[in-house]
Amino acid sequence: MTTETLDKQQTAEQKTVVLNGNEMAATAASQINYHVMGYFPITPSTAIPEEIDLKKAAGEHQIHMIAADGEHGAAGICFGAAAAGGRVINATASNGLLYSIEQLPVQSGTRLPMVLNIANRAVSGPLNIKCDHSDIVYALSAGWIILMGKDPQEVYDLNLMAVRIGEAEGVRLPVIVSFDGFVTSHQKRRSLIFNDVKTVQDFVGEFTPKITVVDPANPVTLGPYMNDDLINNRKQQSMAMDRAREVIPKIFDEYAKISGRQFSMVQAYRMEDAEAALFILNSSTSTAREAVDAMRKEGKKVGVVSASVIRPFPIKEIQEAFKNCKAICIADRQDTYGTGGGAMSMEIKAALKEDPDNKSLVLSRIYGLGGLEFYIEDAMEMLNDALDASTSGKVNVPFEYVGAYEGDESYVPEFAEPPLTVEDVTPNIITTERDPETGEIKVKGAITRELTRMPKRIAPGHGACPGCGIVPSINAVMRGLEGPVVVLFHTGCGMIIGSGYPFSAHRTTYIHNLFQNGAATMAGIVEMYKERQRRGEIPRDQDITFLMVTGDGGNDIGMGPTIGSALRNHNMIFIEYDNEGYMNTGHQLSFSTPLGHATSTSHIGPAQKGKSTQHKDTAQIMAACHIPYVFTGAECNHVDLTKKAAKAQLIAREEGFVYGKLLSACPLNWRSNESKGREIIQAAVDSCFFPLYEIEHGITKITYDPEAKGKRVPVLDWLKQMGKTKHMGKPDYEAELKSFEKEVERRWRRLKAMAENPLL
Amino acid sequence: METETKVLSKTNEFGTYEIRMESIGGQGANLAGKLLAEAGIMEIGLNGVNFASYGSEKKGTPVKSFIRFAESDKEIRLNSPVVEPHLLVIFTTVIAKNVPLLTGVKPGCMVIVNTTETPEAVRDMLKIPGGTTIYTVDAMGIAVQERVRINTTILGAVARAVDFMTRAALEETMRKTFTKKYPKLVEPNIKAFNRGYEEAVKYDVPDDGKYPVQHFQGFKPKLGWKNAPIGGAIVNPGNTVLNDLSASRSGFKPVWNEELCINCGACDSTCPDQCIIFRRDKDDKGKERQFFDHIDYKHCKGCLRCVEVCPKDALTAERE
Numbered sequence A: 001m002t003t004e005t006l007d008k009q010q011t012a013e014q015k016t017v018v019l020n021g022n023e024m025a026a027t028a029a030s031q032i033n034y035h036v037m038g039y040f041p042i043t044p045s046t047a048i049p050e051e052i053d054l055k056k057a058a059g060e061h062q063i064h065m066i067a068a069d070g071e072h073g074a075a076g077i078c079f080g081a082a083a084a085g086g087r088v089i090n091a092t093a094s095n096g097l098l099y100s101i102e103q104l105p106v107q108s109g110t111r112l113p114m115v116l117n118i119a120n121r122a123v124s125g126p127l128n129i130k131c132d133h134s135d136i137v138y139a140l141s142a143g144w145i146i147l148m149g150k151d152p153q154e155v156y157d158l159n160l161m162a163v164r165i166g167e168a169e170g171v172r173l174p175v176i177v178s179f180d181g182f183v184t185s186h187q188k189r190r191s192l193i194f195n196d197v198k199t200v201q202d203f204v205g206e207f208t209p210k211i212t213v214v215d216p217a218n219p220v221t222l223g224p225y226m227n228d229d230l231i232n233n234r235k236q237q238s239m240a241m242d243r244a245r246e247v248i249p250k251i252f253d254e255y256a257k258i259s260g261r262q263f264s265m266v267q268a269y270r271m272e273d274a275e276a277a278l279f280i281l282n283s284s285t286s287t288a289r290e291a292v293d294a295m296r297k298e299g300k301k302v303g304v305v306s307a308s309v310i311r312p313f314p315i316k317e318i319q320e321a322f323k324n325c326k327a328i329c330i331a332d333r334q335d336t337y338g339t340g341g342g343a344m345s346m347e348i349k350a351a352l353k354e355d356p357d358n359k360s361l362v363l364s365r366i367y368g369l370g371g372l373e374f375y376i377e378d379a380m381e382m383l384n385d386a387l388d389a390s391t392s393g394k395v396n397v398p399f400e401y402v403g404a405y406e407g408d409e410s411y412v413p414e415f416a417e418p419p420l421t422v423e424d425v426t427p428n429i430i431t432t433e434r435d436p437e438t439g440e441i442k443v444k445g446a447i448t449r450e451l452t453r454m455p456k457r458i459a460p461g462h463g464a465c466p467g468c469g470i471v472p473s474i475n476a477v478m479r480g481l482e483g484p485v486v487v488l489f490h491t492g493c494g495m496i497i498g499s500g501y502p503f504s505a506h507r508t509t510y511i512h513n514l515f516q517n518g519a520a521t522m523a524g525i526v527e528m529y530k531e532r533q534r535r536g537e538i539p540r541d542q543d544i545t546f547l548m549v550t551g552d553g554g555n556d557i558g559m560g561p562t563i564g565s566a567l568r569n570h571n572m573i574f575i576e577y578d579n580e581g582y583m584n585t586g587h588q589l590s591f592s593t594p595l596g597h598a599t600s601t602s603h604i605g606p607a608q609k610g611k612s613t614q615h616k617d618t619a620q621i622m623a624a625c626h627i628p629y630v631f632t633g634a635e636c637n638h639v640d641l642t643k644k645a646a647k648a649q650l651i652a653r654e655e656g657f658v659y660g661k662l663l664s665a666c667p668l669n670w671r672s673n674e675s676k677g678r679e680i681i682q683a684a685v686d687s688c689f690f691p692l693y694e695i696e697h698g699i700t701k702i703t704y705d706p707e708a709k710g711k712r713v714p715v716l717d718w719l720k721q722m723g724k725t726k727h728m729g730k731p732d733y734e735a736e737l738k739s740f741e742k743e744v745e746r747r748w749r750r751l752k753a754m755a756e757n758p759l760l
Numbered sequence B: 001m002e003t004e005t006k007v008l009s010k011t012n013e014f015g016t017y018e019i020r021m022e023s024i025g026g027q028g029a030n031l032a033g034k035l036l037a038e039a040g041i042m043e044i045g046l047n048g049v050n051f052a053s054y055g056s057e058k059k060g061t062p063v064k065s066f067i068r069f070a071e072s073d074k075e076i077r078l079n080s081p082v083v084e085p086h087l088l089v090i091f092t093t094v095i096a097k098n099v100p101l102l103t104g105v106k107p108g109c110m111v112i113v114n115t116t117e118t119p120e121a122v123r124d125m126l127k128i129p130g131g132t133t134i135y136t137v138d139a140m141g142i143a144v145q146e147r148v149r150i151n152t153t154i155l156g157a158v159a160r161a162v163d164f165m166t167r168a169a170l171e172e173t174m175r176k177t178f179t180k181k182y183p184k185l186v187e188p189n190i191k192a193f194n195r196g197y198e199e200a201v202k203y204d205v206p207d208d209g210k211y212p213v214q215h216f217q218g219f220k221p222k223l224g225w226k227n228a229p230i231g232g233a234i235v236n237p238g239n240t241v242l243n244d245l246s247a248s249r250s251g252f253k254p255v256w257n258e259e260l261c262i263n264c265g266a267c268d269s270t271c272p273d274q275c276i277i278f279r280r281d282k283d284d285k286g287k288e289r290q291f292f293d294h295i296d297y298k299h300c301k302g303c304l305r306c307v308e309v310c311p312k313d314a315l316t317a318e319r320e
């Protein structure tokens, strides 16, 4: 965007705000008043649905928000919603984009416009939550239009224009608005927004779908299978991109009239006489311009080129920008591995090749991966390299990673404490025995005092919030597991707190996979282990317990592989700690969040009353897989939990899949007292919201019955201990409270009936 | 176009006035940064940006908040963290052992510290270079009395120290921010803010060269591309024990009374940070048993879960 301000007279009224990129995207969405948002939270884009939800609760718009089961599901929701003829928005990043990528060509191939915001973030693994462009490169050939915004103002502007561009006659393509995670998504800046929603509404206009799947008078088949004809469909798509190339500048001009902000496909900064230049995208553009100004003061003829549109790729504009430039350094915030440059480097080289007059030398640089800060000195270094090439006429270092550090080769990582031996973790405190006749398993020896002998497999010094319930809950499980354990953690707080490089809190072998796929990964580990034992590569008598840990969120997005592994009955223990939300990303609702609870995607407000659906009953879903053992547990009854874990170990070894669900405190997001985690969990158990039971070979047994013990409390006694649910006691929430109580009671009665009848 | 009347008396080569706040997650430095940026932009008419050091860190870990101001017509183009602040604000000195707080602080810089110590003592404790100006304020004391978080009190000291930042601008911004969501918090916060302004103690540090300027080091990890195990593997797991987490405590720690303890182990079962250390020993009858040995304060985060579960009051919460 050039900062050149157009005639103020013509522009619509705007007001100054101090907002970050996510808030600006949400503001745009709210003003556009999309019909539907299908989404799944992922840092650093999560604040977009959060902000939209907050505005929804306040009654500022009518966007129908649908929390998906994962990004693949979110993309599916968006596809369906777009096919049903309305305006649709989504937001994601990093592996969220990758997980939805299979749907991207579906959306573009069926020519259904929508807008997807991407807050650029590095893709896993190793997991990294910060900015780079390794996510957006995967979308380059998805057939979507891709707009790039360098600051919150551009995020807002591009979001408004994206609607028009995607819906334009002859284009009809979905549009991505891509901006830097954290740097732009989280940085608050002075910006302008339109005062009047009507200005926005007038600009975007009415949406008239070409075809919809909800018009019985005009039946249509959308998504046929195509053989040789596919090439023609694809040619149409390619033509739509060419059409977009014509349409986009016109929409930029039209927008400039109402906003005073003129966008262009490509921005050439101080390029008129530049001999050396840098090409760079998004937020780094501003830093690079500052570097150019500083170097110009020293008399160096340098410039910088950036782009607001990378699909369609602005070939002509790029050729024009570089036509007199002797050397260009192309800085990519991703690598295409093995090509000697990032994606922009490849594409710009190709574009320049088509200009027979262009003689520019090209240097390729990879920078800022995983959020490594981009300082002005880095920009100057790249510009100086280009300048050297321009004067010497040759490129000394064609390809390099800027900012990577070699390390200290004399340093060898050492154990801070000796690793746990098999003897250490086999104190023989607990014994499990199976009655040869009845098959019943007896667990002996779980006494709290003696249990302190079991070394902790998770070391102190991890990064959980004070009073977090995850570690004590997992400890209670691990205390029941004698012998070596291999753990797999899904993404989530449990994972993040214990493995921040170069530190790891895991004293046993640990592996992470993204939380839509842990159970499948563990299945692979278990079966390979067994196969290698069968082949004699690993001693047959070496016994390892395979423990996989997920949060409730991981068992939303990862439910498919969990059920798959259960149905295949692998020898593993699957533990889900349920803190009733996606805590690692800042407390969005999960399917396990109960009705009426306030989360960052189920706000309470005049127009909304917390989460609108009842909590998921995961233990019963898993029981329906008819695996050998299902249990629930809670640290308030930690001995019971440890015994169940010991039993689980025997069953996993001898029979197969075990599923256990634990209720785990999150003082930060429950907004509850750090010291009272156990008390709150106890109240949840005593209210019969979270009954403690087990299902062994289909037979249900309640292991702690608060009613029988005379300890049952009303659910409100539990809810009033947490900030996230205090409102449930207010008269305004009577209906929600009643409905929740009724559901808790129904599920409890049903469970009791199951416990009484071995056939249920 | 150049503005005729400049608001900022001091700026760096890029035309910006730079502020860095050092704090622990939960102390409200992010909100303080946001309020300050908004006051500068909306009330004083400056251009400004505000952002924080982001990561997956949970509550109780160090966080930085950054603010950059420029004259209204000047674009702010740098997005990188503030390495040479004009104003450094330290929410807690406890993190000094984990964070190089004084990075980039040069003569002419102002440093605001939340402390009960005198400015002279703070200077020696943190090794603040000469030629700077220190403001100390007992923000914790004021915050406890006024029942608010320390951030608004600290903003009072900021209004006092920073010439272009007015009391009225910050007060107005706080009113706007709190009235919407927490109307009850408005007055106590304004009161704490005013007390922070008035009670801050100023000290011009002599330019004596007593402590050197600590320069920004950049990213230079011991494990780099030449020697890090491939695939991101950590080959010495369990090394989080090297971390000192005592700064995560917010004022209280558990204290053990041996007399009352029955060695039941309940505290160990609830501690999220494995800080309750038991040992194997013989009881009166010569039988090997488990005994409470000590609390590991290096890793204790002061959640007081252990105090809550102890059946014999053998653990009590005590102010640090």
Ligand SMILES: Cc1ncc(C[n+]2csc(CCOP(=O)(O)OP(=O)(O)O)c2C)c(N)n1
Pocket: A040, A041, A042, A043, A071, A095, A096, A099, A490, A491, A492, A493, A494, A514, A515, A516, A550, A551, A552, A553, A554, A555, A579, A581, A582, A583, A584, A585, A590
């Ligand atoms: C494919 C993908 N989508 C989204 C995310 C972002 N993400 C990481 S952890 C998390 C929530 C985890 O919730 P849960 O499993 O309940 O664990 P908790 O954080 O509550 O402990 C989310 C949404 C991701 N890492 N990958």
Ligand code: SF4
Pocket: A463, A464, A465, A467, A468, A469, A470, A493, A497, A579, A583, A584, A665, A666, A667, A668, A669, B058, B059
């Ligand atoms: S956010 Fe909640 S679940 Fe995550 S570490 Fe903090 S307390 Fe634990």
Ligand code: SF4
Pocket: B256, B260, B261, B262, B263, B264, B265, B266, B267, B268, B292, B309, B310, B311, B312, B313, B314, B315
């Ligand atoms: S809970 Fe109390 S009595 Fe029990 S071991 Fe701990 S300090 Fe001793």
Ligand code: SF4
Pocket: A467, B253, B254, B270, B271, B272, B273, B274, B275, B276, B295, B299, B300, B301, B302, B303, B304, B305, B306, B307
């Ligand atoms: S206060 Fe918390 S962290 Fe410290 S010993 Fe007690 S339970 Fe553990």
